[in-house]
Amino acid sequence: MGKRELGDTVVVVGGGLTGSELAYDLARYAGKQVALVEALPDILSSGPAVPQPVNLMLRDLLDYYKVDIRAGHKIVGVNDEGAVIESVITGEQFTIPADDVVFCIGLKPNKSLKEELMYSGIEVFEVGDGVMVGNIRTAVSAAYEIARKI
Ligand SMILES: Cc1cc2nc3c(=O)[nH]c(=O)nc-3n(C[C@H](O)[C@H](O)[C@H](O)COP(=O)(O)OP(=O)(O)OC[C@H]3O[C@@H](n4cnc5c(N)ncnc54)[C@H](O)[C@@H]3O)c2cc1C
Structure with a gap:
């Protein structure tokens, strides 16, 4: 697979530490318009506990750099327009326009030698x-x- 630049609008799927840090980096350092989609009711609430100071700082930074946080929503598809997401509570679906969708939904051990x-x-x-x-x-x-x- 080759490499290419991300477009101006990006949907990051997965509001754990990796997704949240990526969303922040893209918004701050690359000037992208970013939406962060998380199925749980809140970001930074899955996986190993994120230290409280990091948690609070990251939330402030995401807010400051205007990352559109869509907690309580899961991705159900990707189409020509962007990412199709669905409310976990109401089941309502809509599309977030995006040039690119990046998945950050979990890590698993890379078995060593x-x-x-x-x-x-x-x-x-x-x-x-x-x-x-x-x-x-x-x-x-x-x-x-x-x-x-x-
Ligand atoms: C986005 C992100 C943010 C994170 N932020 C934090 C944080 O703020 N604080 C924190 O405590 N943890 C953080 N972590 C977790 C932390 O990075 C890892 O838990 C830690 O790096 C694990 O250390 P490791 O030595 O097991 O593996 P790694 O750090 O992944 O090191 C393994 C190294 O082995 C090399 N390697 C692989 N295969 C071979 C081979 N065959 N021969 C030679 N070399 C090989 C790899 O290239 C790599 O350099 C973060 C993780 C991610 C993904």
Whole structure:
């Protein structure tokens, strides 16, 4: 797949940390007109808890850079005009005009080479997001525990 610039209007799907940070970056640094769609009643409420100061700052920044937050809505389609979203409560559907739609709906571990390497004769340990998606603290803590044992 080749690369290309995003258009002026972007719908980001998924209001977790990744989607919210991306929406902010696109609005602030790339000057895009951004809508952020989240199925839950609020953004930044799924997955590992986002520290309160980050949570509050990000909300303020999204507001300041006029990101159109559509919590309580899920994406049901993409057409020539943009992203078709549906209210989780009423089922009402409408289209948010967009040049591009970016999905940020979840992370899963990218399995490391542990299986391939474990029969090489050297001891192999696995830590971080390759085991379970977390954050820098959980990755460093797991690495520290292993380092203490070897
Ligand atoms: C958008 C986003 C924002 C985040 N913000 C925060 C935050 O504010 N605070 C926080 O604590 N956490 C944050 N996280 C989570 C944090 O980045 C991860 O939990 C952490 O980086 C996991 O560390 P890791 O070492 O397991 O994996 P990674 O940081 O992903 O490092 C793995 C490295 O291994 C390299 N690699 C992969 N395969 C191979 C190979 N075969 N050979 C050699 N190298 C290879 C990769 O290129 C990569 O550099 C964020 C994550 C995302 C996606």
